[in-house]
Amino acid sequence: MIGREGDIVIQDVHPMIDGGKYSIKRIVGDVLKVDAEVFTTGEKAVCVDLLVKPPSSEVWLRTPMKQVCEDRYVGNYTLLELGSTLYTLEAWVDEYQTWSKGFERWLSSGEDISVDLEDGLNILRGYMRLADAEDSAIISNAIKKIRDSSVDSIYKAVTAKDLLDATRRCSRKHGSVRFTPDLEVMVDRSKAGFSAWYEMFPRSQTRSPERSGTFKDVEARLEDIARMGFDVVYFPPIHPTGRTNRRGKNNSSNPSPTDPGSPWAIGSTEGGHKSIHPELGSLDDFKHLLEKAQSLGLEIALDLAFQCSPDHPYVRDHPEWFYHRSDGSIRYAENPPKRYYDVYPLNFDNPNWPELWEELKSIVEFWIEAGVRIFRVDNPHTKPFSFWKWLIQGIKKEHPDVIFLAEAFTKPNVMYHLAKIGFTQSYTYFTWKNYNWEIEQYFRELSSQPIAEFFRPNLFTNTPDILPFVLQYGGRPAFELRLILAATLSPVYGIYSGYELCENKGVPGKEEYADSEKYELKPRDWDAPGNIKPLITRINKIRRENPALQNFRNIRFCEVNNPNLVAYIRWSDDYSNVILVVVNVNPFEEHYAKVRTSLGEFGVNTSEYVVEDLLTGVRYTWHSEENFVKLNPKTQCAHIFRVK
């Protein structure tokens, strides 16, 4: 009756999100560390196993958990398979071990132990009835040994390790308690947790604003991107662009006949989401591009923008998938008092929704078939949660290597919930966090429990929609410092092309690009003077060489006595790699500060230690946890110290 429901309590299980309603996320190769409180009434010896069921396993694998302090047990399991792995805990009472603890105290009190000893042997005999041959032999031998022991040696015989291991196994068969529900960890490939993104418009890879770039042109550009150290190249939609209500330069409603329109106005007589804009090339050209990218260590990410231009074939074939107005027209995308006349939103709640959902899923499958494994999802927060959960779960079941990045700039609850229901990575508010206090506050939040278990921040310095004021007015130092922040605050970050050239012409008073690339071709000289490509190359190299910069959840901010500086420590799991980043977040002025590193907690001998600035190669010998740092944004806006 030991296993009677509720007699053993398993509570406060970590990691776990909302009582197990949602999965935690890990990277293949990660050690899943689980801990929980387990206890029962009386003075019973409790045993706890961590149970894990990887995708390929038919059975639950067991790992004994260790008691680390009263009621707290910890177990580890190394995740080696992609996809959904289940885990939970099982606990039971070992009556023999319970007895042996009392027996020790009777022994040391000098009382007659003969009856007590026989009580213990009776428990062992009971276990033998449930034991397999091996355990039966161990127990049988142990009984003999115990019987032959003198009073002086008997406790050693009673608590022999092989005997206790056997009673642990046998006692479970008397009944155990299992934590419910089963918990899930979604195991992703390493790029889900560590990657550097480069966003570019394929059509702009041209020398003339009159002629669209092609996939072939993109191929020619990839080497430059690979040399900078990026590993994901993300394209805005590559599909045919609508003609009806096409937007002209600077989002004008009067386009010239040659204006290419927004690539997010997807669909024309030339096809929809499964077609390629004819000016970019063919599907074969695209597949060739994927091969070329792969040969350079690059991976192509596509945009999933589930919306349609009025010319999209869906509008003709499935008008019921859209919103209809009282005058019979289809509703444009709108955000009162604005309407977007080149785009129709899809009605995910239309009566024919299962067909629509299946069609949208088939789009993802089409591009997976073509060789794509990373998708950046446009505005997921305007579509139902249940759709994303269904789509991502369905796709990842067949293709656990697929990565979905949520581009949801909306309220925190919705951003977090999209991550909870399956998005692999998420856009963030990083782009608007400029001051040291708000950077600290935000990244403390992102690295806190349980957010860090499900939300992987992908820090973009800029996007075609966002040119923050700090970049518009801060000049090259701003581009440098924002790059360093993005690349070292999270293992996943990205830039939108033009950043390396410090392009910073904005619409006055708005955080938007003037002459936005969304509405025109933008040929560029990628080696124009003043570019920061050497810095980008160096930063990406530093990231690759330092495991401390390749994990989430490992950030600690340092006390700094000047609000213009922000400082933080990142470390590898085994503390063999410790990085201290100090950034002057004010692009206009030199600033200095005392930085309290608390490096002693990372095993550093803080009375004398060496830090090497990985940006310059210069080494400093420090003699305290509190050190003086001066940074002039004109010459060097940041240190990235490796602590020796």
Added chain:
Amino acid sequence: MIGREGDIVIQDVHPMIDGGKYSIKRIVGDVLKVDAEVFTTGEKAVCVDLLVKPPSSEVWLRTPMKQVCEDRYVGNYTLLELGSTLYTLEAWVDEYQTWSKGFERWLSSGEDISVDLEDGLNILRGYMRLADAEDSAIISNAIKKIRDSSVDSIYKAVTAKDLLDATRRCSRKHGSVRFTPDLEVMVDRSKAGFSAWYEMFPRSQTRSPERSGTFKDVEARLEDIARMGFDVVYFPPIHPTGRTNRRGKNNSSNPSPTDPGSPWAIGSTEGGHKSIHPELGSLDDFKHLLEKAQSLGLEIALDLAFQCSPDHPYVRDHPEWFYHRSDGSIRYAENPPKRYYDVYPLNFDNPNWPELWEELKSIVEFWIEAGVRIFRVDNPHTKPFSFWKWLIQGIKKEHPDVIFLAEAFTKPNVMYHLAKIGFTQSYTYFTWKNYNWEIEQYFRELSSQPIAEFFRPNLFTNTPDILPFVLQYGGRPAFELRLILAATLSPVYGIYSGYELCENKGVPGKEEYADSEKYELKPRDWDAPGNIKPLITRINKIRRENPALQNFRNIRFCEVNNPNLVAYIRWSDDYSNVILVVVNVNPFEEHYAKVRTSLGEFGVNTSEYVVEDLLTGVRYTWHSEENFVKLNPKTQCAHIFRVK
């Protein structure tokens, strides 16, 4: 499709314990305040109802919840019935209200609104198909009014309150999301949350140590107890006491023939747990005593000690209910290297356990039948959790007015878990918390979430087993200060008789009574000089007159610049009654300190306010949140200020 599972998220529901696995506790008349985050994708108008199902209701009652800030909704329900009340939340989207928000923005932009308006009216027409007659009429009238409105007045017509109330009701019929699981609040009677306990041995109510006191003697004593202001009188076991291995004075193993033995060694040839010790009287005498108590505003609490003396009838009739040893004997209660030869523990896991459990439940039912409604449960932590859950749920289902107090001095997890699974009140570590920092730390913990939702501390100053050192050595001032702490730190507290006489003779080096009443009759002069009955009477009167002292969860500690003083504020829900308690916890020396009250937060004008010491009647006018307090334990160890 609005109600599709997961499209609306309801999360972070308060109050809730461990995802709803356990009930919260409230007192009848309490307002249950529930809050949660509710959100969905897009810009939809969300409606949220609090659903409540009291025991007598067949249906769920609805209360609209109010949005208090982004995504956060709050609802209240006044609990009027004893027993298990269920509650949960339901949320849905009101398409019309969603539309009306966009409509307002189209209106103010000056665009042509005719099609938009018709879109909105179409939504209303859709609602009418689901509406009852009343709502149908409201909507139909509203449509007319809206059609007749000018542009200037149309928004007012669109958002008329009766219309929005109707669309709120109708839109729910399109589909809603309900939080799972249903949550439970156990509603207890007021004594569960506010009571003063007095523990006494009925057999000691005698003038001679040679003759056992009787229930008649107890009756004569009750007036004295009622005058002191107590309302619960708790008796150790009143059943026949075993003869075999009976303990003598001071727990001696050689009793004299007249020694009465420990009342916790229950059972003899004269009967077991459903019998009364013949020397105390008959069952009728007991019932007469209950009546007498009731007439004085007192309630009798009995002890539930589920263990047996070797002479208990169960041992003969149900030997299988006990633990059997390898030599054929029954196992005594033990805590190696100690054995308690006058007591056999019951084996709750014996193969015949369902019969044992039913018998134990029938004991509780027997005393309920006799008129008892409060039980103090002896050592519940040595019996299985599942037994208590089953017992308490079963009893409270039939008798929701029954109160169970858990006497579990064990590790915190087990103490808390017993409260989670149903115990109404719990013993605490209060008795050993002497210093101001440990009092603060402990009561911060007890009043924190979620502990405060399920754990009701019953603070005993002393028990027959515990005479803390502070009482042994601190003399009368210690008795005074510990009484004031117990009575004002929690609405439920108790003393064990003799406390009022400042009895403090301990076993040297132990926190135990010398000549313990557990093993001998203790006649006393209840009006002996030096008694603190006037103080007890005054304290209990102050408690009854001040609602601030009648609730849990409302305690805040004040900053004090002397570690010998502890200060805290308690308040009534409406802040009309605010009490500031300051205690010198050092019984040996006068101490003074500055106390920072932060009373401004309670609406007090802190530039000039009056506090009245309810112990002395003296009033002080204070002009700051920081005030000087001096307390001499010889004359007055504490202030209990009512803030005017």
